[in-house]
Amino acid sequence: MTSPMPQSDRPQSAPSVASQSPASAGVAPAAQLESFVINLCSSTTPMALTQPQLVELKSYTFFVSRRLEDGRERFRLHMGYFDSLLQAEELLPLVRDLYPGAWAGEAPGKRLRARAAVATATGDPPLTGPERTRTITTAR
Secondary structure, three states, rough: OOOOOOHHHEEEEEEOOOOOOOOOOOOOOOHHHHOOEEEEEEEOOOOOOOOOOOHHHHOOOEEEEEEEEEEEEEEEEEEEEEOOHHHHHHHHHHHOOOOOEEEEEOOOOOOHHHHHHHHHHHHOOOOOOOHHHHHHHHOO
């Protein structure tokens, strides 16, 4: 059993544009720890969630995540999920036609979920409140 993802790292997806990629459909939470995404853009203000109309991208999930970085709230638009960083990087040339600053990386909350899984396995309580906030803002 895994701990729920903290609110600040929980992806916010819109049902009307999100669809499962073959890589993430029916994948167990432990396997999701190894997932990667393409980060399409980043902003300090919430952004509209729109799915590109390219046929090659329709099978992927598009979602927005929210987190604290250096004391400021940041929003990122993501596309995923991929089984490896190399798989995500292979799609970057196509994605960069629409999002020139796109980059591939780990799925949001991946490190926090891994830490929570270790804490659950060792019996340590999950971090909450100010402890969690310090961890989120200092963990890089």
